[in-house]
Amino acid sequence: MWFKNIKAYQITQPLSFNDEDLERALNEQAFRPCGSQDVATMGFASPFSQAGKTGAMFHCVQQRFWITVKKQEKILPAAVVNAELDEMVAKIEMETGSPVGKKAKADLKQEIQTRLLPQAFTKNSYTHGFISLSDNLVVIDASADGKAEAFLALVRKAIGSLPVVPFARHSLQSELTHWLTDSTPEGIALLEEAEFKSTDDAGSVIRCKNQPLDSDEISIHLDAGKLVQKVAFEYQDTLTAVIAEDGSLKRIKFTDRLKEETEDVPKDQVEARLDAEFALMSAEICTLMTFLQKALNLNEEKL
Incomplete structure (x- = not known):
């Protein structure tokens, strides 16, 4: 788990x-x-x-x-419903000699869906x-x-x-940009993936992969005023993830070193293994989220 x-x-x-x-x-x-x-x-x-x-x-x-x-x-599938609808509409129009109205088509479509649902x-x-x-x-x-x-x-x-x-009640663009322009919190190592967005009306977006974030190309975007929307990072040799400006995390990958801690639980003992994995994973996630609360000054937002 x-x-x-x-x-x-x-x-x-x-x-x-x-x-x-x-x-x-x-x-x-x-x-x-x-x-x-x-x-x-x-x-x-x-x-x-x-x-x-x-x-x-x-x-x-x-x-x-x-x-x-x-x-x-x-x-x-909509294609199945629409195919049957087209057949029914064509048949009715041929028999009556007049077009089927919008409301009648909607009623026919509902009838088809009701019939096909079971x-x-x-x-x-x-x-x-x-x-x-x-x-x-x-x-x-x-x-x-x-x-x-x-x-x-x-x-x-x-x-x-x-x-x-x-978890984050304001955009973290400024804080994440600070990780690139100044320094990252101790325990965080930035990886070679990020997304930047301009603050002007155009809202242009730049995405990069396999690109060192301290390179001249990235500096040009930062100097132009673009802010970080997403950035990939590693946390204390336990996991990698992409953090977004809304505080969400995606594409989390726990390291083999961490997963190996549950290897002593036999694979055929499914519930015991899931219990061990959940205990380990949830503890690491809570540690990370508490760390991010402090690193991103989220605790300053009084609850």
Whole structure:
């Protein structure tokens, strides 16, 4: 269990969980498969369900509560629906001798979708996240705001309240640019990838890969007033990632040195291995996010 992306949020009020109450609350919003006319359904599943295991609706290690949301969607390709719609419209127009209106087409399309939904294939997806009470953090493995917000909304609906604010409540362009123009925090090493954006109305964007960030070419963009939107970095020989100006992390890769710490757990002991990986990963992520809070002066934003 290794997160690949991070959308993080700071908890603004103290939270505490009773294990029985939390299990009951999550079960009340448990995942159910799509019915014949459902386009999509979403609910909580065991964190181990993706590995074919069943169990509690959450998994806790040192006050870090791992919660999983499962979503099922019906796959109904627009090309299939539109092909049937075109046939029906052509037939009606041939029989009546008059064109089919916009509203009538919409009604026909809805009729086709209703008829085809029970036959549609389904696609399952999972969103993993954890709540760290000791660090006042909610961390979600998501690259898009919508996916993270759907996770938060479902957790909030289940437990009644989840007072959080975004990890970074202002653009980090200036702080990330400072990493290139002045110095990086101790423990951070910049890699050869970044994205820059101009501050003028044109909003031009420059992306670079395999390019030393202390090169003359990069200096020209910085001298022209472009600010850093994203930059790749390594953190204390434990992981690499790309941090964006909104405080999110993408393309996280944990180092082999870190992953080797769970190698002593036999691969056939799936739950034990997932438990070990989550314990290690979540601890490292919380350490990193706490580090970034200080390095980027996010704690100055009073909660």
